[in-house]
Amino acid sequence: MAKDLYFNKEAVMVRNAVRDFVNREINPFVDEWEEKGLIPLHDLFKKMGDLGFLGIRYEAKYGGQEMDFWAETAFIEELAAINCGGVPMAITVQTNMATPAIVEFGSEYLKETYLRPAIAGELVGAIAVTEPGAGSDVAAITTFARREGDHYVLNGSKTYITNGTQADFLTLLARTSEAKGHHSFSLFVVPTNLPGFVVSKKLDKMGMRSSDTAELFFDDMKIPAENLIGTEGQGFIHQMMQFQHERFAVLPMAYVSCKRFIDRTADHLKRRVVFGKPLISKQVLRHRMAEWLAETEALRQLTYHIVRMKENRMDVTQEISMGKLLAGNLINKVTDGCLQMHGGMGFMNETWVSRAYRDSRLLAIGGGASEVMSEIIFKMAGY
Ligand SMILES: Cc1cc2nc3c(=O)[nH]c(=O)nc-3n(C[C@H](O)[C@H](O)[C@H](O)COP(=O)(O)OP(=O)(O)OC[C@H]3O[C@@H](n4cnc5c(N)ncnc54)[C@H](O)[C@@H]3O)c2cc1C
Numbered sequence: 159m160a161k162d163l164y165f166n167k168e169a170v171m172v173r174n175a176v177r178d179f180v181n182r183e184i185n186p187f188v189d190e191w192e193e194k195g196l197i198p199l200h201d202l203f204k205k206m207g208d209l210g211f212l213g214i215r216y217e218a219k220y221g222g223q224e225m226d227f228w229a230e231t232a233f234i235e236e237l238a239a240i241n242c243g244g245v246p247m248a249i250t251v252q253t254n255m256a257t258p259a260i261v262e263f264g265s266e267y268l269k270e271t272y273l274r275p276a277i278a279g280e281l282v283g284a285i286a287v288t289e290p291g292a293g294s295d296v297a298a299i300t301t302f303a304r305r306e307g308d309h310y311v312l313n314g315s316k317t318y319i320t321n322g323t324q325a326d327f328l329t330l331l332a333r334t335s336e337a338k339g340h341h342s343f344s345l346f347v348v349p350t351n352l353p354g355f356v357v358s359k360k361l362d363k364m365g366m367r368s369s370d371t372a373e374l375f376f377d378d379m380k381i382p383a384e385n386l387i388g389t390e391g392q393g394f395i396h397q398m399m400q401f402q403h404e405r406f407a408v409l410p411m412a413y414v415s416c417k418r419f420i421d422r423t424a425d426h427l428k429r430r431v432v433f434g435k436p437l438i439s440k441q442v443l444r445h446r447m448a449e450w451l452a453e454t455e456a457l458r459q460l461t462y463h464i465v466r467m468k469e470n471r472m473d474v475t476q477e478i479s480m481g482k483l484l485a486g487n488l489i490n491k492v493t494d495g496c497l498q499m500h501g502g503m504g505f506m507n508e509t510w511v512s513r514a515y516r517d518s519r520l521l522a523i524g525g526g527a528s529e530v531m532s533e534i535i536f537k538m539a540g541y
Pocket residue numbers: 251284285286287288292293294295317318319320321363366371520523524525526527528529530533
């Protein structure tokens with residue numbers, strides 16, 4: 159298999175350990191968590207932290223494994239074998255969305271106080287950027303952090319925040335100046351146990367049902383000034399860099415999921431007899447699946463190219479944006495097509511493909527919609 163060409167012994171060890179964990183500690187509970195609309199994140203993350211899964215690339219000094227981007231990719235590929243999208247999303251919020259900026263720009267204090275326990279699975283993190291009035295247009299956020307002596311006073315609200323009802327800390331983007339331009343924003347670690355923090359609503363979603371999604375409210379919430387990540391005024395740039403880790407995680411999730419969905423659908427087509435023959439005999443369906451397989455492999459290869467670039471410390475913004483655009487489009491096409499091939503059974507909630515269809519819909523929206531990816535790609539192409 160192609161992966162043998164790329165992954166070293168360490169990465170294969172990570173892969174095997176995560177696969178075993180998913181089979182033992184996650185998949186048997188997925189239906190229950192989907193039903194409840196909640197994953198017991200403190201319990202799950204502690205188990206994952208004990209096994210070293212939550213800091214694969216991070217420094218050993220803070221409890222990480224100090225492995226490379228290949229090991230991280232193997233980790234995410236195995237998370238895609240979870241029988242729903244909500245659990246992998248909750249986990250990658252911790253590893254790829256709420257912590258990278260602390261690692262790259264955070265002070266020693268923030269690393270000791272938040273990164274170390276996040277890697278250990280003792281604290282649950284969330285990423286808080288989106289607001290009721292600002293999603294794709296990140297610079298339109300209005301949540302404001304006003305400096306007052308040795309702290310900031312936070313006012314505003316955030317919405318669609320994954321892990322939001324359970325998070326111990328938020329990596330949060332706020333305005334710190336009214337001035338126009340990208341230097342009016344700062345990134346903070348916001349502990350959720352301080353006065354002024356309110357989870358105003360747990361949101362009801364069409365998919366990713368096990369993952370909790372919240373609307374949050376900040377009312378004169380005092381944040382210690384030392385919780386500023388990096389430099390005041392640089393938050394927008396810090397967050398744009400953090401987005402690259404978030405968007406990257408979508409790629410392995412998409413191509414592994416697509417391959418699994420195609421495999422499972424092929425099994426169904428072999429068993430389902432229509433007009434006296436198994437459906438798999440219909441060339442029109444076989445060719446459709448062949449096209450999906452080709453596109454899935456192309457996305458995998460783009461991802462491995464990106465990993466090579468990352469290992470060489472190259473800027474991967476354009477390639478990740480391309481990958482995210484392709485991933486969102488492909489998984490939506492594949493899940494829609496797989497559901498179609500299941501006929502009425504595919505429309506039943508009890509069938510795996512209906513969950514796959516609902517969960518996958520988010521991939522072209524969350525973390526930067528497809529159209530936003532297209533804007534980045536086009537701009538970077540220099541036309
Ligand atoms: C389940 C779920 C979990 C999420 N988790 C988090 C989280 O943990 N933290 C967080 O901060 N956010 C989170 N989000 C928010 C997510 O990142 C935003 O929904 C996304 O960025 C889109 O923003 P929006 O919803 O405001 O859509 P809008 O900005 O209102 O855009 C609506 C649509 O317009 C189109 N569009 C946008 N820009 C352009 C353009 N330039 N040209 C053409 N068309 C365009 C796109 O199709 C887009 O889907 C989550 C969302 C969901 C649904």
